[in-house]
Amino acid sequence: MSNRKKSSASAKSAPRANREAAGRGERPPYLGFGLGLRPPHYRDILDGNPNVDWFEVISENYMVAGGQPLAMLDRIIERYPVVMHGVSLSIASTAPFDEDYVDGLNKLAKRTQPKWISDHLCWTGVHGVNLHDLLPIPYTREALDHVVSRVDYVQERLGRQLCLENVSTYVQFGQSEMMEWEFIAELTRRTGCWLLFDVNNVYVSAFNHGYDARAFLNGIPADRVVQFHLAGHSDMENYIVDTHDHPVREEVWDLYVAALERFGPVSTIIERDDDIPPLADMVAELDYARVIAERVLGPRRAGAGAASKPTTG
Amino acid sequence: MKLKDFQDRFQRAIIAGDDAILKDIPDGPHETKANLLGIYRDAYVLRLIDVIAADHERLHAYLGDDNFRAMARAYIARHPSRHPNARWFAQRLPEFLREQEPYSTQPVLSDLATLERALNDAFDGADAPVVSMTDLAALPPEIWGGISFVRHPTAISFAVSTNVGAIWMALKAGKEPPAARVSKTPARILVWRHETTPMFREMSAEETMMCEEVGKGARFADLCTMLAVYDDPGSAPARAASFLREWLDAGLLTRS
Numbered sequence: 394m395s396n397r398k399k400s401s402a403s404a405k406s407a408p409r410a411n412r413e414a415a416g417r418g419e420r421p422p423y424l425g426f427g428l429g430l431r432p433p434h435y436r437d438i439l440d441g442n443p444n445v446d447w448f449e450v451i452s453e454n455y456m457v458a459g460g461q462p463l464a465m466l467d468r469i470i471e472r473y474p475v476v477m478h479g480v481s482l483s484i485a486s487t488a489p490f491d492e493d494y495v496d497g498l499n500k501l502a503k504r505t506q507p508k509w510i511s512d513h514l515c516w517t518g519v520h521g522v523n524l525h526d527l528l529p530i531p532y533t534r535e536a537l538d539h540v541v542s543r544v545d546y547v548q549e550r551l552g553r554q555l556c557l558e559n560v561s562t563y564v565q566f567g568q569s570e571m572m573e574w575e576f577i578a579e580l581t582r583r584t585g586c587w588l589l590f591d592v593n594n595v596y597v598s599a600f601n602h603g604y605d606a607r608a609f610l611n612g613i614p615a616d617r618v619v620q621f622h623l624a625g626h627s628d629m630e631n632y633i634v635d636t637h638d639h640p641v642r643e644e645v646w647d648l649y650v651a652a653l654e655r656f657g658p659v660s661t662i663i664e665r666d667d668d669i670p671p672l673a674d675m676v677a678e679l680d681y682a683r684v685i686a687e688r689v690l691g692p693r694r695a696g697a698g699a700a701s702k703p704t705t706g
Numbered sequence: 707m708k709l710k711d712f713q714d715r716f717q718r719a720i721i722a723g724d725d726a727i728l729k730d731i732p733d734g735p736h737e738t739k740a741n742l743l744g745i746y747r748d749a750y751v752l753r754l755i756d757v758i759a760a761d762h763e764r765l766h767a768y769l770g771d772d773n774f775r776a777m778a779r780a781y782i783a784r785h786p787s788r789h790p791n792a793r794w795f796a797q798r799l800p801e802f803l804r805e806q807e808p809y810s811t812q813p814v815l816s817d818l819a820t821l822e823r824a825l826n827d828a829f830d831g832a833d834a835p836v837v838s839m840t841d842l843a844a845l846p847p848e849i850w851g852g853i854s855f856v857r858h859p860t861a862i863s864f865a866v867s868t869n870v871g872a873i874w875m876a877l878k879a880g881k882e883p884p885a886a887r888v889s890k891t892p893a894r895i896l897v898w899r900h901e902t903t904p905m906f907r908e909m910s911a912e913e914t915m916m917c918e919e920v921g922k923g924a925r926f927a928d929l930c931t932m933l934a935v936y937d938d939p940g941s942a943p944a945r946a947a948s949f950l951r952e953w954l955d956a957g958l959l960t961r962s
Contacts, residue, residue, distance in 0.1 A: 453791045459833035460860075461902040481790035487710040494790045519713045523787045524720060524750055525757070525795070528713075531730075536709050563745040564731045568707060601742070603735030631737040634745060 417585045418554050421509045421619050424474055424660040425696070426679050426686075431665065435465045437672040444676055445473070449662045450505065452479035456497040463504075470505050476620070476660075477507040478589075481523065484547065484557065485530045485540050486516035495550050502551070509619060511556035511589045514540070514577065531566035532576040537583075544584040556619060557581075558589035559609075561597040561626075561635035573598070574612030581617045588613065590659070591622035592652050593645050597633045606648055610655055618656045623649060623682060624664040638667035640678055646685060653689040661686070719743060720750050721786060754782045754795060761796045761826055764877040765818045777809060793830075797823065814886035817870035821906065824862055824897035828904040831860035834960040842954065851927035855920055855959040861898035863909060863917060871895065871908055900957040912936055916949050920959070926950070 425446030428434075432454075437443065448469060455466050469475065481494060502510060515527040530536050548555050559577060571579075581588055590613060599606035625639030641649075641663065652659075663678055686695035707715075707730065718724040731739040755778040759766050766774045781802050787795045800823055803809040803816040810816075836858065845853070869887045876883040894914045897906045909917065915936065916929060924932075926946065934942035953959050 453793065456791055457793065457830035458859075460828075460830040460899060462830050463833075464902060483790075487713050491790050516713060517790075518787075519710075519717055521788050522717065522721070523790055523792075524717065525753055525787060525792050526720075526746065526750060528716065528746070530709065531712060533709070539709055564734070564739065564742045566712070567730050567732055568712070601734055601737075632734065632742065632745065634749075 420616075421587070421660075422474075423658050424476075424508060426683050427473075427476075427660065427662040428675055428679060429478070429662055429664045429666075430466075430469060430475075431669055432462075432465075433669050434672040434675070435469075439465075439468055441672075443672055445679065447474040447476070447508075447660070447662075449476045449478045449664075450507075452477045452498060452501055452510075453481060455501055455505075456494075466505065475505050475507055477502060477505060477510045479510070479512040480525075480527070481517055482512035482547065483515075483517040483523075484512060484543050484555075485514060485536065486519055487539065488516075488519040488521070490543070490546070495547065499551060509556045509587060510551060510553065511558055511587075511620065513560050514557045514580070515560045527560040529560070529562040529564060529566070532569040532571045532573055534570055537576055537579055540580060541583045544580065544586050548584065548586065554585055554587055556587035556589050558591050558622065559594050559598075560591070561594040561601075561633075563601055563632060563634075565602050572604070572608075572612065574609045578612060578614050581614060586617075587619045588617045589620040589622060590618045590652060590656065591624070592649050593622065593624040593626055593641070594635060596642075596645050596648050597626050597635050600633045607651060610648070610651055613655075615656050618659055621649070621652060621656075621659050621661040622664055623661065636667065637664050641682075646681075649682070650685060650689055653686055658686070658690055658694050720747050723747070751779060751782060754787065754792075755779070757792045758782075758796045758799065762799065762819060762822050764822055764874050765799075765815065767877045768818060768873065768883065769815070777803075780806065799823065812886065813888055814868040814870055814873060817866040817868045818874065820864060820866065821870055821874055821895065821897070824864065824895075825904040825906065827862075828860040828897050828899040829902075831899060834859050836957045837954060837959045837961050839951065839954045852925055854923050854925045855953075855961060856923060857917070857921050858898055858958050858960055860904075861896065861917075861921075861958055863894055863896045863914065865892040866895055867892050871906070874906075898956070898958055905956070912945075913949060916946075917953075920953075 427447035427449060428445050430448040430450045438445070450466065455462050457463065477498070479498065498510065513527045516530060517526065517528060518524045544555055544557070557580070559573065577588065580586065595606050595609045599609060623641045623645065624635070624637045625641055627634045627636040627639065661682055663675060663682065665675060683695065712730070715724070715727045719727040728739055728743060731743060733739045734742050755775055758778045758781065759774065769777060781799060784802060784806070785798050789795065800816050800820040803819050837855065867888050869884065869889065873883040873886060894909045895906055896909045896917065897904065899905065912933070916933070919929060919932060930943050930946045933945050
């Protein structure tokens with residue numbers, strides 16, 4: 394552990410020019426069609442040459458000292474572009490940043506040279522406790538100012554723009570002064586952060602809160618979206634839970650079509666975290682996403698990721 | 707309400723079952739606000755039970771599903787996660803089981819959790835270049851006495867009071883484990899990582915002593931001297947060589 398203990402996010406300490414530089418970089422490249430890297434697939438990925446353009450790695454899984462996780466990661470990054478995706482940045486928390494965690498992200502980024510680093514627009518706990526969940530916030534002007542200052546601070550610490558994902562939510566709050574998409578649009582306008590548009594999460598939240606998923610879609614600034622997530626959910630009749638334990642559902646594929654129409658070619662992955670099927674099944678599902686993208690965008694635009702197809706060695 | 711107060715209230719709703727936050731949540735279009743908040747409450751506990759189960763597969767099998775889940779709930783209530791990485795959430799489980807009734811009345815539970823924690827820590831512990839027999843053979847014999855080694859950074863040893871090794875092996879093979887026995891003299895277990903696989907075995911008192919000396923950077927000649935004092939002096943160099951061979955084959959040694 395470093396002795397840089399938890400200190401509060403003081404965006405004030407960063408010279409303005411630096412903050413703006415960190416928040417205004419070039420748009421990351423289009424990577425094509427990828428998967429979330431999961432340990433049960435290590436062997437098949439390395440022994441085969443699956444039709445996967447890139448991998449998203451869960452940052453926390455590789456924030457360890459050594460052994461198999463880092464050995465596998467090193468072999469993956471020799472062959473594929475990767476993106477780091479974390480779950481514990483807690484960007485919307487009012488608790489001080491865990492500086493050790495941010496140091497850990499930087500250390501891992503040095504190793505993996507990710508095309509971008511993402512986390513979620515949420516908080517994970519206060520008072521030193523981590524609930525290991527992606528918790529909702531009220532969409533207030535106060536919360537927006539707070540999150541803007543935290544994103545500015547993290548972007549300065551990472552020396553690059555952060556990419557933030559919309560989460561699935563189950564409750565809304567009476568205090569909210571704007572809709573989620575308005576909050577996100579304003580956040581990216583003020584900080585220059587990129588957006589990870591989780592198509593399934595929009596579907597889940599829209600059902601749970603009774604709004605139109607297309608309104609969400611149309612409220613997001615198209616030029617800020619650099620990644621899509623696709624995943625399966627569990628329909629509990631009166632609400633939907635984002636469980637990542639099923640294939641992508643038909644309604645979510647429909648929304649993916651609408652997302653492609655609005656945002657154009659965007660680097661896409663399918664996430665699966667439970668009841669993980671063999672790699673071949675995931676690749677077949679990914680092929681389905683390719684087919685849809687080709688239908689909506691035409692083969693040339695959808696296939697731009699071919700430039701970054703895996704090369705061996 | 708300020709964001710800070712809101713988060714404090716929401717967290718208490720999840721961890722402590724406090725309902726104050728419900729005042730700020732409207733009913734959903736298809737479901738009551740109490741049930742919607744319940745999704746977060748349930749997910750919190752279920753997710754952490756899964757984390758403990760993933761890290762303690764044998765303990766889970768030994769206790770059975772119902773007992774394991776009850777135990778995990780008690781642990782979650784007692785030790786909320788304080789680390790951004792769930793990988794370390796279950797780190798205090800061995801101590802919890804040793805101290806908390808009714809689990810403390812079955813020392814095998816804490817021993818099992820200690821063994822599994824050590825194996826987990828070995829799995830993703832630090833890397834270090836391992837010395838092989840071939841590396842050693844390449845050295846001129848006259849410098850052997852002066853060579854010292856360092857144990858692989860993942861290698862640790864600890865005392866157990868039960869036949870936990872045999873129980874772990876049976877559970878791994880999916881067999882009925884032998885009855886737990888508390889031994890009169892505590893056994894010593896060595897855990898380390900060989901290439902990418904965590905390993906464990908019991909150590910004799912003599913090997914324990916030797917292993918500790920190696921951990922302190924003792925030279926090969928000193929190890930022979932110590933073994934001569936410990937038991938039959940005539941066979942001491944051969945015993946030292948045999949330990950050395952075993953440790954080299956197991957990938958336990960790195961050069962200092």
